[in-house]
Amino acid sequence: MSERVTLSTPLGALVGNRSRSYGRAIDRFAGIPYALAPVGARRFRAPVPAGGWTGERDATQPAAAQPQVTGGPELVPGLPPARFDDDSLTVTVWAPDGGGPHPVLVWIHGGSFMIGASSLPAYDAERLAADGDVVVVAMNYRLGALGFMTVPHDDADTWANCGLLDQALALRWVRDHVGAFGGDPANVTVFGESAGGGSILHLLASPAARGLFDRAIVQSGSTGRTLSTEQADAIARVVLDELGIARATPDAIDAVTSEAVVAAQTRAAAKLFGIAGLLPFHPALDPETLPVTPIAALRAGDARGIDLVLGVTTDEMRLFLEGPSIEPERLHKRVRRYFDLDDDATTSLLDSYRAVLRDAGETAEPIDVWAALYSDREMLVPSIAALDAHATSGGRTFGYRFEWHARPRADGLELRACHGVDIPFTFATFGVEGWDAFVGADTDPDGAHALSAALRGAWCAFARTTDPSHEGLGTWPGYRDGQRSMMRLGPWQGAEDDPVADRLAALAAAGVTPAA
Numbered sequence: 050m051s052e053r054v055t056l057s058t059p060l061g062a063l064v065g066n067r068s069r070s071y072g073r074a075i076d077r078f079a080g081i082p083y084a085l086a087p088v089g090a091r092r093f094r095a096p097v098p099a100g101g102w103t104g105e106r107d108a109t110q111p112a113a114a115q116p117q118v119t120g121g122p123e124l125v126p127g128l129p130p131a132r133f134d135d136d137s138l139t140v141t142v143w144a145p146d147g148g149g150p151h152p153v154l155v156w157i158h159g160g161s162f163m164i165g166a167s168s169l170p171a172y173d174a175e176r177l178a179a180d181g182d183v184v185v186v187a188m189n190y191r192l193g194a195l196g197f198m199t200v201p202h203d204d205a206d207t208w209a210n211c212g213l214l215d216q217a218l219a220l221r222w223v224r225d226h227v228g229a230f231g232g233d234p235a236n237v238t239v240f241g242e243s244a245g246g247g248s249i250l251h252l253l254a255s256p257a258a259r260g261l262f263d264r265a266i267v268q269s270g271s272t273g274r275t276l277s278t279e280q281a282d283a284i285a286r287v288v289l290d291e292l293g294i295a296r297a298t299p300d301a302i303d304a305v306t307s308e309a310v311v312a313a314q315t316r317a318a319a320k321l322f323g324i325a326g327l328l329p330f331h332p333a334l335d336p337e338t339l340p341v342t343p344i345a346a347l348r349a350g351d352a353r354g355i356d357l358v359l360g361v362t363t364d365e366m367r368l369f370l371e372g373p374s375i376e377p378e379r380l381h382k383r384v385r386r387y388f389d390l391d392d393d394a395t396t397s398l399l400d401s402y403r404a405v406l407r408d409a410g411e412t413a414e415p416i417d418v419w420a421a422l423y424s425d426r427e428m429l430v431p432s433i434a435a436l437d438a439h440a441t442s443g444g445r446t447f448g449y450r451f452e453w454h455a456r457p458r459a460d461g462l463e464l465r466a467c468h469g470v471d472i473p474f475t476f477a478t479f480g481v482e483g484w485d486a487f488v489g490a491d492t493d494p495d496g497a498h499a500l501s502a503a504l505r506g507a508w509c510a511f512a513r514t515t516d517p518s519h520e521g522l523g524t525w526p527g528y529r530d531g532q533r534s535m536m537r538l539g540p541w542q543g544a545e546d547d548p549v550a551d552r553l554a555a556l557a558a559a560g561v562t563p564a565a
Contacts, residue, residue: 051066051067051068052066052067053065053066053067053109054066054067054076055105056076056078056229056230057229058226058229058230059101059226059229060081060100060101060102060226060229061101061102061103061104061105061106062104062105062106063078063081063105063106063108064105064106064107064108064109065077065078065079065108065109066109067146068175070175070176070179071175071176071179071180072179073145073146073179074145074146074147075143075144075145075146075175075178075179076142076143076144076145076146076230077108077141077142077143077144077175078108078141078142078144078230079108079109079110079111079112079139079141079168080108080110080111080112080113080137080139080141081106081108081139081140081141081142082099082136082138082139083096083098083099083138083139083140083188083218083219083222084096084097084098084099084138084215084218084219085097085098085099085136085138086135086136086137086138087135087138087191087195087211088135088136088306088307089303090299090303092195092302092303092305093195093198093200093208093211093302094208094211095208095211095214095218096138096211096214096215096218098218098221098222099138111131111132111141111168112137112139112141112166112167112168112189113130113132113133113134113136113137113139113166113168114129114130114131114132114133114134114137114165114166114168114189115133115134115135115137115138115166115189115190115191115192115195115196116133116134116135116192116195116307116308116310116311117129117130117133117160117163117164117165117192117193117311118163118164118193118311118314118315119164121164124368124369124469125368125469125472125487126171126481126482126483126484126487127169127170127171127481127482127483127484128160128164128165128169129164130165130166130168130169131168135307137189138189138190138191138215138218138219139167139188139189140167140186140187140188140189140219140222140223141167141168141186141187142184142185142186142227142230143174143175143177143178143184143185143186144178144184144230144231144232145178145179145182145183145184145231147231148182148231149184149231149232149233150228150231150232150233150236151182151183151184151231151232151233152181152183152184152232152233152236152238152509152512152513153183153184153185153186153223153227153232153233153234153236153237153238153512154174154177154181154183154184154185154186154238154239154240154508154509154512155185155186155187155188155219155220155223155237155238155239155240155262156172156174156185156186156187156188156240156241156245157188157190157216157239157240157241157245157246157248157249158172158187158188158189158241158242158244158245159241159242159243159244159245159246159269159469160192160243160244161243161244161327161328161330162192162193162196162197162212162244162247162248162328162330162331162332163192163193163244163330164192164193165192165244166189167187167188167189168187168189170478170481170482171472171473171476171478171481171482171484172187172472172476172478173476173478173481174187174476176476176477176478176505177475177476177477177505177508177509180477180502180505180506180509181505181506181508181509181512182509183509183512183513184227184230184231184232184233186219186223186227186232188215188216188219189215190212190213190215190216190219190248191211191212191215192212192330193310193311193314193330194288194310194311194313194314194330195211195212195307195310195311196211196212196213196215196330197210197211197212197213197330197331197332197333198281198284198285198288198330199276199278199281199282199284199285199333199335200285200289200297200302201282201285201297202297202298202299202302207335209281209333209335209337209338209339210251210255210332210333210335210338210339212248212332213248213251213252213255213257213258213332213338213339214257214338216248216252216258217252217255217257217258217261218257220237220239220252220258220261220262221261223237223261224237224261235263236263236512236513237261237262237263237264238262238263238264238265238266238508238511238512239252239262239264239265239266240265240266240267240268240475240508241266241267241268241270242268242269242270242469242471242472242475243268243269243270243468243469244270245268245270246267246268246269246270246271246359247267247270247271247272247274247331247332248270248332249265249266249267249270250267250270250272250343250435251275251332251339251343252265253265253343253346253347253351253352253355254339254340254341254342254343254345254346254351254352255338255339256337256338256340257338262355263355263356264355264356264357264358264511264512264515265355265356265357265358265359266357266358266359266508266511267357267358267359267360267435268360268451268471268475269360269361269362269365269428269451269468269469269471270359271427271428271431271432272342272343272344272347272431272432272434272435273344273427273430273431273434274328274331275331275332275333275334275339275342275343276325276331276332276333276334277333277334278333278334278335280324280325280333281333281334281335283324284321284324284325284329284330285297287317287320287321287324288310288313288314288317288321290317291313291314291316291317292305292309292310292313314330327369343435344431344434344435344438347435347438347439347442347444348438348441348442349442350442350443350444352439352442352444353439353442353443353444354444355444356444356445356446356511356515357435357436357439357444357445357446357447358447358448358449358507358508358511358517359432359435359436359439359446359447359448359449360432360448360449360450360451360535360536360538361424361428361429361432361450361451362428362450362451362452362466362467362468362469362470362471363424363450363451363452363465363466364420364421364424364464364465364466364467365424365427365428365429365467365468366420366423366424366427366428366467366468367420367424367462367463367464367465367467367468368464368467368468368469369468370416370419370420370423370462372416372460372462373416373458373460373461373462373463374414374415374416375415375416375419376415377415379415380399380415380418380419381395381396381399383419384398384399384419384422387422387423387426388422388426388559388560388561390559394559397558397559398422398555398556398558398559399418401555401558402418402421402422402552402555403418405421405551405552405555406418406421408551416462421552425549425552425556426556426561428468429549429552429553430553430556430561430562430563431563432448433533433549433553433563434563434564436448436528436533437530437533437563437564440527440528440529440530441530445515445527446527446528446529447511447517447525447527447528447536448528448533448534448535448536449525449535449536449537449538450535450536450537450538450548450549451466451470451471451474451538451539452466452537452538452539452540452541453466453470453471453474453488453497453500453538453539453540454466454470454489455467455470455487455488455489456486456487456488456489466539470487470488471504471538472484473485473488473490473501474488474497474500474501474504474505475501475504475505475508476505477498477501477502477505479491479494479497479498479501485497496540500538500539500540500542502521503521503522503538503542504538506519506521506522507519507522507525507536517536522536522542523542523543523544524544525544526544532546532547533546533547533548533549533550534546534547535548535549
């Protein structure tokens with residue numbers, strides 16, 4: 050049960066919901082605008098601050114999502130969002146009643162930079178705010194072509210990375226206004242998963258976000274994907290062609306609707322994947338908004354003043370596998386092509402990974418070998434590169450591996466600790482939209498909730514003290530070059546030095562290294 054609550058802020062009065070489900074009052078104010086609707090002359094441009102309002106603003110209903118593609122496979126529970134609207138560049142705030150100032154955690158949702166919303170039930174931050182005594186803010190940002198297409202226009206200039214600029218403006222809103230909700234604007238931690246984690250890494254390299262947060266928690270956010278200017282130009286040409294726009298004049302762009310852009314993006318999907326793989330809409334290099342890649346910024350020490358927690362799940366890419374098995378001959382061909390190796394080097398890499406899996410007590414069927422290689426190349430190696438770079442530059446750095454296994458897929462594929470499995474652990478939201486069955490929390494609720502408490506305790510301790518260690522988890526050692534200490538987060542929790550050394554050595558022999 051919840052009750053209505055009214056809060057006076059410098060922007061105007063807000064009417065939200067107060068809940069006492071977790072032993073204390075938590076107020077939620079949903080759908081607070083931080084930017085004007087990106088329509089007409091604001092389409093594909095930097096966001097414009099929304100300002101305040103007169104009278105009381107109803108903030109009791111879940112916020113609408115930004116326009117996005119629909120109809121794809123539901124790889125994890127809870128998609129798509131229930132409602133879409135252009136006028137949804139908003140934040141939702143969960144705040145403990147009274148006290149403060151509280152540390153602030155700002156959530157950036159995932160979804161391949163193409164789908165998702167802050168309002169998904171799995172992101173309900175009530176328990177995180179209650180148990181952690183923190184203020185939590187979740188944001189919407191523009192998605193797909195609407196947020197991450199680099200649009201050339203008449204001035205021989207471009208409009209780029211609008212979604213990233215949305216995120217920066219939302220963080221500016223937090224800095225300027227979170228104090229009215231009991232939050233401490235001088236103590237802001239951003240956290241996000243998948244595209245949300247990738248967004249955070251790009252914010253570390255973006256001039257627009259400089260000085261807007263103090264700490265960062267990156268959950269499964271790869272650093273290895275920043276679109277080149279050539280890729281971004283090619284993607285824009287394809288989408289603009291689908292829209293029937295030969296030249297991106299302001300008049301032509303201003304007349305475009307979000308529905309038309311999403312439809313054009315959908316029609317062009319095959320061509321776009323051919324240009325940039327499965328993430329054609331992604332932050333792109335741009336002189337004004339993203340002058341360097343995240344890894345370049347980390348190596349240069351541009352983010353050494355930001356404390357960083359970064360990790361991956363142990364079996365990230367199993368979520369995206371097509372089937373439960375693969376023939377040995379096809380495995381060899383796929384690995385040879387994927388790593389651009391000759392036959393002898395391919396055989397050597399496959400033999401090395403079979404040995405790695407067997408030494409770890411895991412099965413080494415062809416599908417297991419492919420899943421490990423795919424996961425490690427796409428996610429593990431970039432994560433190690435980011436951790437190494439931040440630690441070497443002098444930044445306070447912590448690494449982890451998330452090891453809780455999801456339930457096997459309906460076709461028999463073992464998902465294990467796949468991409469996205471950590472989402473309900475972050476918020477203790479196992480009971481919504483089938484997440485308990487997806488992650489097996491219905492058969493082991495005590496274990497799931499214990500891991501969730503350990504994870505949430507670490508994130509809140511990090512936000513409060515810059516150290517994710519806490520009594521329920523133990524000491525979380527810092528990540529240092531050459532030592533690579535990481536926390537294992539799964540049915541068993543504890544620190545381990547260099548747990549991925551054998552995998553990195555096998556990949557290095559094939560020419561794949563974090564330093565590349």
